[in-house]
Amino acid sequence: MHKPVLLREVISNLNLKDGEVFVDATYGAGGHTKEVLKRFPGVKAISIDQDPETHADITGNFRDLDKLIGDTRPDAILLDIGLSSDQLENSGLPAGRQGRGFSFQRDEPLDMRMSGKGITAAEILNSWDEPAIELILRGFGEERFSRLIAKRIVERRQTKPFKTTFDLVDVIGGKRSKIHPATRTFQALRIATNEELAALEEGLEKAWQVLKPGGRILVISFHSLEDRIVKNFAKRVMGKARKPITPSDEEIGENPRSRSAKLRIIEKP
Ligand SMILES: C[S@@+](CC[C@H](N)C(=O)[O-])C[C@H]1O[C@@H](n2cnc3c(N)ncnc32)[C@H](O)[C@@H]1O
Known part of the structure; x- marks a missing residue:
């Protein structure tokens, strides 16, 4: 709660x-x-x-x-x-209903829309060009590896479009330190999805x-x-x-x- x-x-x-x-x-x-x-x-x-x-x-x-x-x-x-x-934990959702992909800790559809309307996070990753993705990762996530992650996102979607949170977590990779390597990318994508x-x-x-x-x-x-x-x-x-x-x-x-x-x-x- x-x-x-x-x-x-x-x-x-x-x-x-x-x-x-x-x-x-x-x-x-x-x-x-x-x-x-x-x-x-x-x-x-x-x-x-x-x-x-x-x-x-x-x-x-x-x-x-x-x-x-x-x-x-x-x-x-x-x-x-x-x-x-x-919203983050999905407490209160009826059984069988899936969350909206705000957390990188659970595999869920990569939606991230608070309102349920507009473009989803997955659609952004599957359609925006590489410089635009890089820009949101840098601007909204202050992600140091924005270029590398944007490049990997565009490479991956050519064969497998993004569907779930773990698709994105896999692409980001990186070593686990105090802050999970996906933290900044998820923040950036949520800010972009909801403007x-x-x-x-x-x-x-x-x-x-x-x-x-x-x-x-x-x-x-x-x-x-x-x-x-x-x-x-x-x-x-x-x-x-x-x-x-x-x-x-x-x-x-x-x-x-x-x-x-x-x-x-x-x-x-
Ligand atoms: C941190 S929670 C608010 C918690 C609330 N003050 C409480 O004590 O329960 C933020 C809420 O704001 C909503 N929200 C975020 N941006 C919004 C926007 N632009 N317009 C309307 N609601 C928004 C989210 O859907 C979310 O439910």
Whole structure:
């Protein structure tokens, strides 16, 4: 079950009061929203997730936030981006249903679409040209061996198209060290499949547009590429970016997934 990250810090920084409107744009397992409603029963919460398997009020991408919420003007918006543990681990999937290939630890169809729509990770590997694949591995995965891996991907698909996660793990090869050699390639491919960085940039713009004056956007990100986008956005709209809030040692001990989380707060004057 997904554990909400930086829960205490999110609750105290949302600054909500009874009667105000909170939009959780990345509902996931609902951990943050449920705590908000427990603490502030008088708040109106609207939840969004692009994954139709979650129980959000609205299924959609936060890059379309303005259209998804219509005339609503929220007082606070939360983006807790990336994957939930449920998506990664497939807990909760009915027996016989396969996961979507987010993890290199299990052999599953190489899909990686959070929304279930658009081009799959396998289709990217089977059709994009070598320089484009190299570019995503380098740009979205900061993978040192991007050229070599891209070359091997294109070689392999000439005889055997990519179907499953282990097809890709086999091609990457490499020695096991502290970090699995497939980690960066999988991250890069997931970001490309879901257009995650473009969605974040557009989502921030839309959130800023719909937010009430005096309102706040809270963003939790999990790697430097995302945090850079949030930091630059904060600098542009507020003229400055404060230091991000990070999890306590206690939280990292209880939930290792939280270790790379960074929370930034963007306030609208
Ligand atoms: C880290 S989880 C959120 C967990 C949630 N805060 C909780 O405590 O249960 C991220 C969720 O955001 C969703 N998501 C990621 N990018 C999205 C986007 N661009 N638009 C809408 N939902 C998105 C994913 O499908 C996933 O369910």
